[in-house]
Amino acid sequence: MKRRTLIASTAAVIAMGTGAFAAAHAEKTKVGFVYVGPVGDGGWTYEHDQGRLAVEAEFGDAVETVFVESVPEGPDAERVITQMALDGADLIFTTSFGFMDPTVNVAAKFPDVKFEHATGYKQADNVSVYSARFYEGRAIQGHIAGQITESNIIGYIASFPIPEVIRGINSAYLHAKEVNPDVEFKIVWAYTWFDPAKEAEAATVLIEQGADVVLQHTDSTAPQAAAQAAGNVYTFGQASDMAEYAPMPRVSSIIDDWAPYYIARTQAVMDGTWESTSTWDGIGPGMVGIGEITDAVPAEVKASAEAMRDAIADGSYHPFTGPINRQDGSVWLAEGEIADDGTLAGMNFYVEGIEGEIPQ
Amino acid sequence: MIVLEKREAPSRLWAWGSPVMAVLLTMVLGGLLFAALGQNSITVIRTIFLDPLFSEFAWFYRPQILIKGAPLVLIAIGLSFGFRAGVWNIGAEGQYIVGAICGAGVALALYPMDARWLIFPSMVLAGALGGWAWAMIPGLLRVRFGTNEILVSLMLVYVAEQLLAAMALGAMRNPEGMGFPGSRNLSQYPSAANLELISGSGMHWGVVAALITVIFAYVTLSRHVFGFHVRLAGQAPRAAKFAGVNPARMVLICMGLSGALAGAAGLFEVAGPAGQISIDFNVGYGFTAIIVAFLGRLHPIGIMAAGALMALTYIGGGIAQSSLGLPAAAINLLQGMLLFNLLAVDVFTTYRIRMLRKEVS
Numbered sequence: 001m002k003r004r005t006l007i008a009s010t011a012a013v014i015a016m017g018t019g020a021f022a023a024a025h026a027e028k029t030k031v032g033f034v035y036v037g038p039v040g041d042g043g044w045t046y047e048h049d050q051g052r053l054a055v056e057a058e059f060g061d062a063v064e065t066v067f068v069e070s071v072p073e074g075p076d077a078e079r080v081i082t083q084m085a086l087d088g089a090d091l092i093f094t095t096s097f098g099f100m101d102p103t104v105n106v107a108a109k110f111p112d113v114k115f116e117h118a119t120g121y122k123q124a125d126n127v128s129v130y131s132a133r134f135y136e137g138r139a140i141q142g143h144i145a146g147q148i149t150e151s152n153i154i155g156y157i158a159s160f161p162i163p164e165v166i167r168g169i170n171s172a173y174l175h176a177k178e179v180n181p182d183v184e185f186k187i188v189w190a191y192t193w194f195d196p197a198k199e200a201e202a203a204t205v206l207i208e209q210g211a212d213v214v215l216q217h218t219d220s221t222a223p224q225a226a227a228q229a230a231g232n233v234y235t236f237g238q239a240s241d242m243a244e245y246a247p248m249p250r251v252s253s254i255i256d257d258w259a260p261y262y263i264a265r266t267q268a269v270m271d272g273t274w275e276s277t278s279t280w281d282g283i284g285p286g287m288v289g290i291g292e293i294t295d296a297v298p299a300e301v302k303a304s305a306e307a308m309r310d311a312i313a314d315g316s317y318h319p320f321t322g323p324i325n326r327q328d329g330s331v332w333l334a335e336g337e338i339a340d341d342g343t344l345a346g347m348n349f350y351v352e353g354i355e356g357e358i359p360q
Numbered sequence: 361m362i363v364l365e366k367r368e369a370p371s372r373l374w375a376w377g378s379p380v381m382a383v384l385l386t387m388v389l390g391g392l393l394f395a396a397l398g399q400n401s402i403t404v405i406r407t408i409f410l411d412p413l414f415s416e417f418a419w420f421y422r423p424q425i426l427i428k429g430a431p432l433v434l435i436a437i438g439l440s441f442g443f444r445a446g447v448w449n450i451g452a453e454g455q456y457i458v459g460a461i462c463g464a465g466v467a468l469a470l471y472p473m474d475a476r477w478l479i480f481p482s483m484v485l486a487g488a489l490g491g492w493a494w495a496m497i498p499g500l501l502r503v504r505f506g507t508n509e510i511l512v513s514l515m516l517v518y519v520a521e522q523l524l525a526a527m528a529l530g531a532m533r534n535p536e537g538m539g540f541p542g543s544r545n546l547s548q549y550p551s552a553a554n555l556e557l558i559s560g561s562g563m564h565w566g567v568v569a570a571l572i573t574v575i576f577a578y579v580t581l582s583r584h585v586f587g588f589h590v591r592l593a594g595q596a597p598r599a600a601k602f603a604g605v606n607p608a609r610m611v612l613i614c615m616g617l618s619g620a621l622a623g624a625a626g627l628f629e630v631a632g633p634a635g636q637i638s639i640d641f642n643v644g645y646g647f648t649a650i651i652v653a654f655l656g657r658l659h660p661i662g663i664m665a666a667g668a669l670m671a672l673t674y675i676g677g678g679i680a681q682s683s684l685g686l687p688a689a690a691i692n693l694l695q696g697m698l699l700f701n702l703l704a705v706d707v708f709t710t711y712r713i714r715m716l717r718k719e720v721s
Contacts, residue, residue, distance in 0.1 A: 068681040121540075
């Protein structure tokens, strides 16, 4: 592993930053993280940063972690990633879909540095990709939401019309419909991952249209605050537990848990066993967590939701099991057929019953 | 008692001294801010302002200043004409987006044709025309119906953002992108790519265009009758009328010029550093350029210096984040302080401080 010698002052500065003077000359493994949002977003970036802290806690003085937050997706990302590689990072996690091309470009220039790109699909010899099967959590959300709604209208704050988000909508809808045939989804596209003002506005619009459950694929707690203000509206924590809004309006949550993966990959770099891989883990391996279902949900609903969670975890149930038709009525999955990962990864259609069109 | 007294004429010394004062004041106040965050102020200021230029990896950071600064300078020069003449185009960000969409549209329509001599110049032309056309909307509305160009041009930024999202998701989506949003990568299409002219130098066509624009603007403002009219229209609108300046034409020319330059900046960005039309292609150059224009005293050479300084704070800010663990918000604060301090120090250009002693009778 090529380590660059840092000029004395820089080394001192870094050592000061981590408060570890004594180990400044030891062969530390340096792990960099590039975040799309602020670490205090309480959602997506917050959870990645929790993963970073877990890496520090696990390896102590043997690692040094650095991060840059709120990096715009585009040329700035390329500069920030390059800068980390230059500064001697051995392993760099880039944690947003939009960092894909910049990551691949920089990786080509630094063959000795290992890169890990979240939620993308472009792999290289020194670029791994990883993501979580959030749709498994969406199935449980839909299962709960379909039963607790009284207006039969479920609001959904969608971020961008990319496969990951569409997959979540489909999964939630299928499982809400399964327990409540009258259920209807109203979807608002916010075109943002994190924008409290826009998210609050979207939540308010949905509530005014009669939604009494609001699901979200955006990262702030603004929808929870809007639901609390409206009263009697249920929400689910997204990316992070958002437990501060429990037991109402937050009745459960999908939690991203990147810590085990980050620790394992850092370990692999230390051992020299790192290889380019494509990882897509769900509830089973613990990458997706289901936050505690509160008492605002009836006990029997809670029990069946937990049973579904366990069935998904042990592999006996797949949220996309046929028969499922596409929105236009054509057959997607026959009776008993299970969706393949390729179709799921590029999902660009609604399932039958969802109204409206995916923005084009 | 301390009073502010209006000067008979604006001080020339302060006119050029205040940006320097503002930068120094920002360093001092920024230093205090960083100290409050538990950092060593000197180290942070050095990391932000000097490390990009003189550190071990300066060979990488110096070209980045050109890449980051070029669109800022290009847009700010265009804006400075309007700002001098009292035409307030606040929507350069939107014109930047539309320019990028139009220019990229030409390339994507002709893909994979191999004819750089035709495609790249057409893209630049389309980019400038796109920005020009977008700026003509507030321009014509103001001339024809007397609407406020500040509001209209600003609102059109949000329209342009929606258009950008629609393009990234629909018409311009990469057919080989597995359904993900974003266009083909133009920087990987040789006939359309705006690559570095000399490898490792950061010099791409946008940087060249920015430098040419600076010279062109300098000559126009100081030697050409149009430059004289622009200054006259801003300083003495009535006198300008007597001198034969048509105010409607002035609005259209200033809006069009700034729009075209913003559009060209967008094109150079999308064909080079950014590479593709994506949902969040724009990162605020059009708004930051307003700060750059004022920090540079609306003067071409000043704008060039201000653009470089602003680029420096972005790059140095990134370094400070990753090597010192400084939060991103602290960097944004520092940049915001720069404009705030400039406005504050600017008071001394037109006013002076006088100490009045209370008279005892």
